[in-house]
Amino acid sequence: MKKCSKENIYKVFNALSSDYSVYVPVKEENRTFYKKYFDGVVLAENFKTDRSAKDFFFPQSEDLMKFKTQGKSIEIIDEREESEDFIIFGVPACDEASLRILDRVFLAEPVDTYYQNKREHGVIITTACSRPEASCFCSTFDIDMARPQGDIRTYKIGDYFYFEGLTDKGNKVLDKVNALLEDVDQGEVEKEIENIQKVKEKLPLKDLSVKDFGADKTQEFFDRKEWAELSNACLGCGTCTFVCPTCQCYDIKDFNTGKGVQRYRCWDSCMYSDFTKMAHGNSRNSQMERFRQRFMHKLVYFPTNNDGVFSCVGCGRCVSKCPISMNIVKVIKTLSKGGENE
Amino acid sequence: MQKITRESLIQKGVELLENGTVDRILGWGKGEFGYDITPTVFYDKESFSKNFEFSSFCGANFSKYLLKETRKGGKILVFIKPCDSYSFNQLLTEHRFDKDKVYVVGISCEGMADVNKIKQKYGEIASVKEDENGITISTLYDGDKTILLDEVLLERCKVCKGKECVYFDEFIGEVKENNPQDRFEKVSALEKMSADERFAFWQNELSRCIRCNACRDVCPACTCEKCVFDNPNSGVENKAISDSFEEKMFHIIRAFHVAGRCTDCGECSRVCPQGIPLHLLNRKFIKDINGFYGEYQAGKEIGSRAPLVNYKKDDLEPSEAVKREEE
Numbered sequence: 241m242k243k244c245s246k247e248n249i250y251k252v253f254n255a256l257s258s259d260y261s262v263y264v265p266v267k268e269e270n271r272t273f274y275k276k277y278f279d280g281v282v283l284a285e286n287f288k289t290d291r292s293a294k295d296f297f298f299p300q301s302e303d304l305m306k307f308k309t310q311g312k313s314i315e316i317i318d319e320r321e322e323s324e325d326f327i328i329f330g331v332p333a334c335d336e337a338s339l340r341i342l343d344r345v346f347l348a349e350p351v352d353t354y355y356q357n358k359r360e361h362g363v364i365i366t367t368a369c370s371r372p373e374a375s376c377f378c379s380t381f382d383i384d385m386a387r388p389q390g391d392i393r394t395y396k397i398g399d400y401f402y403f404e405g406l407t408d409k410g411n412k413v414l415d416k417v418n419a420l421l422e423d424v425d426q427g428e429v430e431k432e433i434e435n436i437q438k439v440k441e442k443l444p445l446k447d448l449s450v451k452d453f454g455a456d457k458t459q460e461f462f463d464r465k466e467w468a469e470l471s472n473a474c475l476g477c478g479t480c481t482f483v484c485p486t487c488q489c490y491d492i493k494d495f496n497t498g499k500g501v502q503r504y505r506c507w508d509s510c511m512y513s514d515f516t517k518m519a520h521g522n523s524r525n526s527q528m529e530r531f532r533q534r535f536m537h538k539l540v541y542f543p544t545n546n547d548g549v550f551s552c553v554g555c556g557r558c559v560s561k562c563p564i565s566m567n568i569v570k571v572i573k574t575l576s577k578g579g580e581n582e
Numbered sequence: 583m584q585k586i587t588r589e590s591l592i593q594k595g596v597e598l599l600e601n602g603t604v605d606r607i608l609g610w611g612k613g614e615f616g617y618d619i620t621p622t623v624f625y626d627k628e629s630f631s632k633n634f635e636f637s638s639f640c641g642a643n644f645s646k647y648l649l650k651e652t653r654k655g656g657k658i659l660v661f662i663k664p665c666d667s668y669s670f671n672q673l674l675t676e677h678r679f680d681k682d683k684v685y686v687v688g689i690s691c692e693g694m695a696d697v698n699k700i701k702q703k704y705g706e707i708a709s710v711k712e713d714e715n716g717i718t719i720s721t722l723y724d725g726d727k728t729i730l731l732d733e734v735l736l737e738r739c740k741v742c743k744g745k746e747c748v749y750f751d752e753f754i755g756e757v758k759e760n761n762p763q764d765r766f767e768k769v770s771a772l773e774k775m776s777a778d779e780r781f782a783f784w785q786n787e788l789s790r791c792i793r794c795n796a797c798r799d800v801c802p803a804c805t806c807e808k809c810v811f812d813n814p815n816s817g818v819e820n821k822a823i824s825d826s827f828e829e830k831m832f833h834i835i836r837a838f839h840v841a842g843r844c845t846d847c848g849e850c851s852r853v854c855p856q857g858i859p860l861h862l863l864n865r866k867f868i869k870d871i872n873g874f875y876g877e878y879q880a881g882k883e884i885g886s887r888a889p890l891v892n893y894k895k896d897d898l899e900p901s902e903a904v905k906r907e908e909e
Binding site for chain 2 (some may be wrong): 477
């Protein structure tokens with residue numbers, strides 16, 4: 241375990257900037273987002289960003305390849321480039337967990353090389369949450385906000401940052417700034433972990449349980465009559481899918497450049513009317529079916545195909561961003577078999 | 583005349599369900615924290631009495647939901663606030679639904695709260711309570727706070743267009759005078775900027791757009807059966823920001839499309855997950871229309887012809903409009 245003062249953290253960022261692009265959470269005009277560090281950039285007080293670190297690895301739109309046409313010949317231009325080495329600092333436990341969920345999708349065969357490339361070059365520095373939001377429920381998914389994973393884990397305690405390398409990649413980064421860090425024992429951090437446990441007890445959603453959901457429960461939930469009521473006010477805007485750190489659906493599109501074709505992919509949403517539209521039309525024609533798809537995917541289908549792992553990390557972004565305040569918490573509570581979520 | 587409370591609305595709703603006037607109710611449904619209200623259709627008095635909510639967090643405008651609801655059988659009760667009634671009228675003007683399938687209870691309103699403003703000022707909120715002294719919030723880290731509604735009003739309530747419902751079958755509540763701020767203040771400030779400054783302002787705001795289209799989905803003036811931007815055959819369908827067209831043009835095109843029909847209900851800005859002040863685009867059109875053709879409020883009267891779709895001999899020549907802009 242190492243530590244450095246709040247002032248020295250900027251020296252750490254500066255030193256790392258020569259080998260990496262360092263992205264840190266900043267707050268400007270009530271918005272918290274990752275900004276590339278340069279001299280003078282000031283860290284936000286709270287590190288939870290409005291949009292998650294997913295965007296670094298799976299951006300909203302991304303060029304895939306180009307087709308250049310000349311007469312009757314078509315040239316295919318591979319647009320993949322080696323990603324820069326980069327560090328994302330201050331990632332909360334939930335968002336780091338979401339990357340491991342995305343890995344199950346993008347790094348499974350056939351490997352998504354666009355995602356893999358960025359994942360290999362990215363270093364995740366997590367920070368324990370001492371001030372979670374009212375909408376947080378990561379513990380529902382056994383994620384510990386006091387012991388985040390990642391390449392390096394940090395704690396912000398008083399006037400110091402505490403660092404703990406968790407992977408080779410992380411230790412390599414810490415070695416580069418060793419001169420700026422001092423060795424400490426675990427004492428302060430143990431106390432902070434206890435504090436966080438107390439804070440967790442205050443969270444309004446701390447008792448939310450998903451034990452009724454999981455792998456192979458399709459028949460149990462698919463035809464529940466409550467879906468109609470839950471989805472009735474849904475605008476179908478897909479904001480929940482866009483701010484979600486685990487939503488990973490995309491569409492591939494061709495843009496006519498006049499001289500050829502630019503093929504790119506962009507986020508798609510199961511909440512949209514033209515999602516997975518095929519030659520025969522759309523497989524899910526009503527908003528109820530589309531709404532059901534999103535929550536069944538997170539709570540039943542994904543666990544069915546991924547060793548029981550849910551594709552929700554309880555970050556609470558959908559809870560605070562949905563224009564009509566309908567969200568996975570209300571879905572879980574409504575569909576649970578009475579009792580534990582009352 | 584009585585002050586509107588949750589109880590008085592439940593009483594009214596139950597009465598109308600019991601006497602058969604309506605068979606269901608569109609109202610605000612309770613949330614997890616007190617401020618996260620979901621528009622909900624209630625089919626029986628038990629669930630209505632249990633889960634209906636009325637508080638300072640009931641900003642949602644229900645008019646657009648009536649498109650869907652009036653296609654079902656029976657008759658639905660809807661609670662309409664004064665500003666929502668303009669959207670209701672505008673939809674009737676555009677023949678978007680059958681008013682005989684709706685029973686409107688107009689309710690007075692003293693303004694609605696913007697929960698984002700409260701969160702920015704007081705931090706994380708675990709729950710809210712409301713009584714005659716104001717709104718009491720239990721914060722997660724800073725104890726209880728009592729706040730005045732006036733401090734945290736939604737943008738559209740600060741410029742309230744009047745306390746009287748322009749459509750209702752019956753009205754309950756008390757109509758109080760109010761002193762709204764000038765709604766064109768920010769538009770005027772933008773007009774005074776240089777073109778470059780204005781461009782920078784909108785570039786900054788619109789660059790955050792994630793094209794979720796929540797503004798369009800909630801907008802009572804956007805009622806196309808299939809939006810051109812959702813139609814893969816249109817050639818302009820898009821889900822992500824693929825180039826600068828997206829951020830610069832989409833919202834401007836939408837503002838043009840609803841110009842003259844927009845009642846300035848403010849739902850677009852209220853629901854934007856990225857906090858973009860989209861209502862300013864619509865207000866610019868309203869201000870211009872008022873200036874060029876005389877004051878006009880969309881939705882004030884059913885069947886009124888908006889200046890942009892109406893020809894009068896003394897209408898301003900287009901060249902005149904350009905000249906005035908330059909002055």
